[in-house]
Amino acid sequence: MPYIELNVLNNTLPEPAVGIDLGTTNSLAAVWREGRPIVLAPEGRSGLVPSVVYVPSEGTPVVGREARDQAVVDPRHTVFSIKRFMGRGLADVQSELAARPYRATESQRGLVQLELRGRKYTPQELSALILMKVRDVACAALGGQTVSRAVITVPAYFDDAQRQATRDAARLAGLDVLRIINEPTAASLAYGLDQRDKGHVAVFDLGGGTFDISVLAIEDGVFRVLSTNGDTHLGGDDFDERLAELARREIGSVAGARVLEEPGFQQAVRLAAEKCKIELSTQPESEMHLVVPELRLNWRRRVTREEFDALCADLIGRTLDCCRRALSDAKLKPAQIDEVVLVGGSTRVPAVRARVEAWFGRRPHTELNPDEVVALGAAVQAHILTGGKRDMLLMDVTPLSLGVETMGGAVDKVIQRNTTIPCSATAGYTTYADNQTGLDFNIVQGERELAKDCRSLGRFQLKGVPPMPAGLARIAVRFHIDADGVLMVTAKEESTGETAQIEVQPMHGLTDAEVEGMLKSGFAHARDDFHARRVADLKIEIGTMVRATEKNLHAAHGGLDRETFLDLEESLARAKAATQKDDLDALQKARDEFERATLPLAALLMNNVAQKALMGKKLGDV
C-alpha cells in the first residue's frame, strides 16, 4: 500500500527529503522529482559544494568555493578533507595532520579538535557547516523551499564511531537524518534504477579520501549487499600526495627545507598536484606549476602519465586487495561478477580504470557521472523512506565484525562482518563478585584477534544488576545493529527480569549532552543566520575578484578602450567600498556590477592567451 503524504490544509506537496553525499572533497544534494532523482543545483551553476571551510577573522565561517579560494591566501584558516577526521582520535590522524598548517588538540574523551583563530572546532562542527551550505544550495535550487530531512551517505567501510559522528554533524546542522546509507549501496540504487537486468554487481568507489568495494546481488528490485570491504584512508588525496611528495623532494633540494614548512607553500603544492593529476586523466602528460610570490618560487616540472601511474601503482594495488577480500567473503570469483560500476571522482584516473578492467576481466560502467551517482542514490533512498516507493528494497551489511573484549584482552565476536542489517546477537554475562551491581565492558569493531588491535567503540557500563551472590546473575546483553549500521545495546537480568541500564561512553564521539550544548551555544545562531553568511560569502567572493582584477590592471590599461577601462576602475572601487559594510543588497549589487565590468578584461586575457599560444608559447607562460 503506497503512502502519499499530502498536506490537506493547503494542498501543497510535503517538504522534500533530500539525499546528501557528504564527500571528502565535494558534497552534493539530490532529490526525487517526477519519477527519478535529480541533482539539486541552482540555475546555471553546479550544485557541487567543495567540502572546504574557511574561518575568517570576523564573522561566520565560509564554506564551499569561496572557502577553497582562500586556501593559498590564508592556508592557516582553511580546512580541507575534514571527513578524514570524523570519529577519530588524535593518534589516528597524526600522518594526516603532518601536512596541515593548523594546530590540533584532543578533547578529554579523545575527540580531535582543530584550532582556528583561537576557537576549537570538532570535525562534527566543521562537517555541520558543510551540510548547512549544502542545504542552502539545495534550498535555493528548490526555489526557497525549506529542507530539513535528509538521507546522508557514508563510506561503507565507516565504523560505528564514524557513522555516529556523521549523524551528530547532521543534527548540529539542524537536519533530521532519515537514514545513514553506504555510498556504494546508494550508487547501486542509482545505477540499478535504469538497469533492468539482474545479477551480481561490484561497485568500485574511489573518492577523495576513502575507498569502498561492495558486491551486490540485484534481482526483482531487491538490492542485496553480499559483502563490502574498503579502506577509509585511501583516495584521491593520496594520489595528489604522491605528486606533492615529488614536488617537495625536488624543490627542497633546490630551495631549501625552510620553504617546505611554509603554510602557503603546503597548500599551493597540494593544489598544483591536484591540478596536474586531473590533467593527466585526459592528457598523456602535464606540468606541475608552482608559483608562490612571497617565497619567490616559480617552479615547473613535466610529469608523464607513465610516471604518475608508477607513483600510484601501490595505491591501486591496495584497492584490488580489498576487491579480492570482498569477493572471497561473497564466495564469488571475478568471472561471476556481471557488471562493474565505477563511482567517485578518482575513478577518472586512467590507470585505475585499466587495472580494474584487467582484474575483473570486464569493462566497467563509466556512463554514470561518478561525482553525482551517490547523491542521486541517496535521493532514491530518501524517497523510499518518506513512503514514496515500495518496489525497491535495499538490504545492506555491516562492514566490520563486532566483538566484546574478554578478560584476557582477546575479542569474543558477537556479530560477524558482512552480516545483513538489521541484525541482533545476544551474549550472556554474569557477575564475578558477591552483590556486584554493575559490569563494565569494552565493545570493539574489527577483524583482529586482540581487542587492542581493533577499534574501540567505547566503554559500556551496565548498571542496576540486582545484588546476588557471584555467578548467579544471568545478564543477557543484546547487540542490535540497526538499518543505519549503528549499534544499540540493551541488557536484561534474566533471573529477575530486571532491565539493566546501559551507559555508553563513546570513544571519539559526542555525547547527546554535548550535541545539545553545541546547538545552544551559538552554533544554532549561525545556522539560521542566512543573511550574515550570505554577506560573508559575498565579501570573500568580491575579494577574490578584486585580487584577480588588480593583478591584471596593467594589461587592462593597455588592452581595453578608455571607457571600458574607466568603468572597470569605477566598479572595482565600488566593490571594494561595498565590502567595508554589511549591507547585503549593496554587496549583491556591487558584485553583479563588478562581474559585468570585468567581462571585457576576461575576454582580453583569454585573447592574449590564445595569441601567445599561436606564437608557440605555452599556456602556463602567460
Added chain:
Amino acid sequence: MRCPHCQAELETPLACAGCGDALAVPAEASPFEILALPLGYSIDRAELKKRLSRFGRLVHPDFFATRSPEALERAEFASARLNAAHATLADDAARAEWLVRYLGGPDAESERELPRAFLIEVLEWNEELEQLAAGANAPGAAARLDALASNLAARRAENLAAIQRLLVPLPARGSPALSRVRQELNALRYLDRALDELEALRSGNPARR
C-alpha cells in the same frame, strides 16, 4: 498462528500481511517457521530467495520510517530475525548445525572427534600450510597455495555431501547419526579456518587487516 491484532492466519511470525504490521516475534520461532519453509536439510534456494524478498518487503525498517517509533522498533527486530533465519538456511553448514541442535545432537564441546579418514589428511595439510606460511614468497609458493586451496575446497564439498546423506531424510531425535554429522561439521570448521589462513597468506597479510 494467528495475528494478535486482526486474527488473520499468519504465514510467518514476522508480520501480518493483513494489517501490514511487523510483529513481536516469539524467541522460540525457528528459522523454518520464520521463512515458512518445511523443516529439513534440503532447501529450495529459489524459494528461499523469493521469501527473503517478499517477507523483507513486509518488515524492512525502510517501509516503517513514517510509522510510530514502536512499529519501527518491531520492524527493526523482525528484520533482524528474518536476516538471521535466512543466514542459517542459506548456508549448508549453518543449517546442519541448527538441525543437529534442534534434534538434540551433541554440541562441538561434547563431540570433538573428526571423521577418521580426515585425520591423516589434516596432518599433511598442516605440514604444507606451515611450510607455505614460512616461505609465502618462495618461488612456486603461489602455485602451491592454489593447489592446497583447491584440495581443501574439494574436501569441503565431500564433507557437505556426507552431511547431506546423514540428514536426508531427517534422522530421529537423539539418533547416533547426529554424532557423525557433528564430526563432519568439526571437519568443516577445520577446513574453513585453513582456507581463511590461505587467503591471508595470499594477501601477504597473515594477521588479516
